[in-house]
Amino acid sequence: MRIVKRVLSTYSADNFGFCSALYELGGLVVMHDASGCNSTYNTHDEPRWYDTDSLVFISGLTEKDAIFGNDDRLIDDLVKAAEELHPRFVAVCGGPLPHIIGTDFRAVARAVWRRTGIPSFGLQTNGMDSYVKGAGGALAEIAERAEPPGRKRFGLPGKIKINLLGVTPLDFSVNGSVREMEKYFEGHGFCVLSTWAMGNTLDKILASADADVNLVVSACGLPAAKVLLRRFGIPFVVGMPAGRENSREICARLREAAKAGRLQHAGQDRSKTGEEQDAGSAVSRVRPDPAREKRAFPAGNAAKDPELSGEEKQGDEDTEAELLIIGEPVQADALAREISLSGQYEKIRIVCPMAGLPEELLAGKEQLVLEQELRDACACADRIIADPLYRRLLPGEEGKFTALPHTAYSGRYYENEMPVLIGEKLNRWLALPKGPKT
């Protein structure tokens, strides 16, 4: 399949997602590649670059090192920087060329760990998958190192403790959405222990296993939720609190999941390497309970709910929709659910063009990648909610589009036009009717 982009852009890559997820956690985060990736990431995909300090760098891979497979320079440079900057951890990933030559980032990280004593991990990114895979993988690595519950007591008595998983500027911008989301839950009887990973320190995130339930607010959060379910039995709900009714439903599902309680047999330590034990990372691995996972997962996830996904209403052959939503699956679900409840549209189609999405989030959605497929989908719809760059698909029909800028797609270009969609703000943004359809 040729992926020809005549007018469209491309989604942020996995190595950028990796850096974005770890940006605020005080780690030394390094992309192994030549110089271009770093400037692309920090110019287009990292709105915090100017104002918020970080330790994100690129290795400056050279032709010679690539040809001779010399990883020593990378390891030496990582060690040197780590010894001077004293980061909380060292994380390394790569771009396309290290992928081609088979650089083993986990091995590189182990070598750095041995030499510096600083916890280190690597992720096999390739610069070809989407940011979801990189950010998801990075947060999952953090989840593997989270402290077991009870070591530190957080939260308020009587309140359900939650973590928000999958929060990066690539999906939530820096327009206040994250704080708004935290405020929303705090205002509805929850205690937000941590937000992975914006606005929180690494310590707060590592100590967040006291949560009663995790909320996966973007596809980037799902791998971490699975790790926390496996390790500590913390159930999770998938959903973004956008829209009045949809957010209420998410709150109800969170309460239901919290009431059901933790998976009881979680917490058995897996065999650890010496280094992991030295670092005190309480890593546990148990077989996930399919029943529990099934119970935890569908809450808030329109994809599993035929009523939300429209699976009963539209067959594969019927691609005509009144409303087409193109974008990140969890956010798209939230929009679809709220709009569906408002009665404004009945036939809603969701398209998620980014690669590397977890299978579970794709049910009831389509993953169209080719420009012509996307053009056809837009042509069939009465109204389209999508990043403004998708307007290029239908010249002369721009009026059909409602622009919902997505940093992971159009980068910084529309950053001043990104709306906050949390709670009722989505209804105001869409000018939806006040009550649900009866």
Added chain:
Amino acid sequence: MALINLHERGKKIQKKADPMVRIAEAKFPSPFEAGLVYSSPARGTWTIAHTSMLIPGSHQIFVCPSCCLRGVVLSAEEMGAMDRFSMLEFTDDHILRGDLEEMIIEGVSEILCEMDVLPTCVLLYTSCVQHFLNIDLHLVYRTLAEKFREVDFIDCYMLPTMRAHFSPEKMQWRQLYRGVDTSLPRNPGAVNLIGSCYEIDPESEIFDLFRRAGMTVRQLPTVGTYAEYKRMGEAAFNIYFNPIVSYAAEDLAKRLQMTPVYLPAVYETKAILENEKRLADALGLSEPIPDHRALAGEADSALDRASAALRDFDIAIDAAAVTRPVSLAKKLFLHGFRIRVLYADAFSPEEKEDFEYLRVRVPELCILPMTDWRMRAVLRKNPAGGRNILAIGQKAAYFTGTKYFVNLVENGGLYGFRGIIRLAKEMTEGALHPRQPREMISEKALGCKDQCARMRHVPPANAGQA
């Protein structure tokens, strides 16, 4: 919100991570060791996606993995030139199938067949992966050229991994002139100014020489049409100001027998006059050639006035602003400016003499890198300790945290004595009118958006007849 404040982690760490060296102790030409790379938010320098837009009517097609494509496609969006840009994204599947040649040929064909009007010229970019896999690019270009005979295909490269021999910019400048008409006979009355993103200021005194010789001058930023770009192939001389363009000049000399003339963007009166003499000799100008010694005096006076106006300011210069930062520093020092900081990862060997001069006369001059990882932790203030600092260049403005700066990138088209006069004026204005640098320096490729708009809306200009 700064969650990890690198600047408050203790003086010990700060001191250890400080890359600053005094010029008295600095190694030449590379004062700093290679290591992890930091990329500052100063984005005014042009990338290959920007310089490609200088060829009128051209269309860029990048064949890369998504992380490489993302920077260029969003650059195209920001400069309002998405209609001149397309891409082919390849994935692991394409690599494993080993059909990258076929994928490029079919993908480019699909893009071109869908266009209402074929572009005159396609700049087809391949990336590091294709070259490491050693795909048959000759087959690709040959097939495409046969298939689309009315389109000029220029092979272009985004190969940052292979920068040891050919930096992407160096390679880019060579390729940008590969599309000029090679069938034209040499015209001794035509000259090209090559390798500048910005129009070389037509007020510059070298244009007096061109006028004196009755020459037609062409340069990429001002060629209005593709036909005019093709006519660059008739020039007898290529003049360039930046050493990274030497590769392009040599290539044109070898292929088209055009005479290369290097006029380094120097600042010393003697060196500028020597450049002029070299240019006049190359052009075969007979005596009397225009005498610019009076203009040299005007430039010195302008600098003296600026120096008096900036007596309360330290001066910082970065190597992205001018191609000869040490030469500029020396010139400013000689006019009484308080030269305190130079930002450069390395220096051109051509600057050795000026560097040694400053090493003796201004030993306390601070040298700092621009991309060294330690620059992330350096305090955004005047590293020399003074209060006010005027930065020449975006990176210097960012690193010093100053509001007083000259927004200058890659010489900005300034050259010679009139260039110095303009620079002196901009320095004075920079000191008088403080500005918030954030918005200005965050824009990619300073001036490119305006350039693209001009190329879209302005009717084709006459060739830069001097």
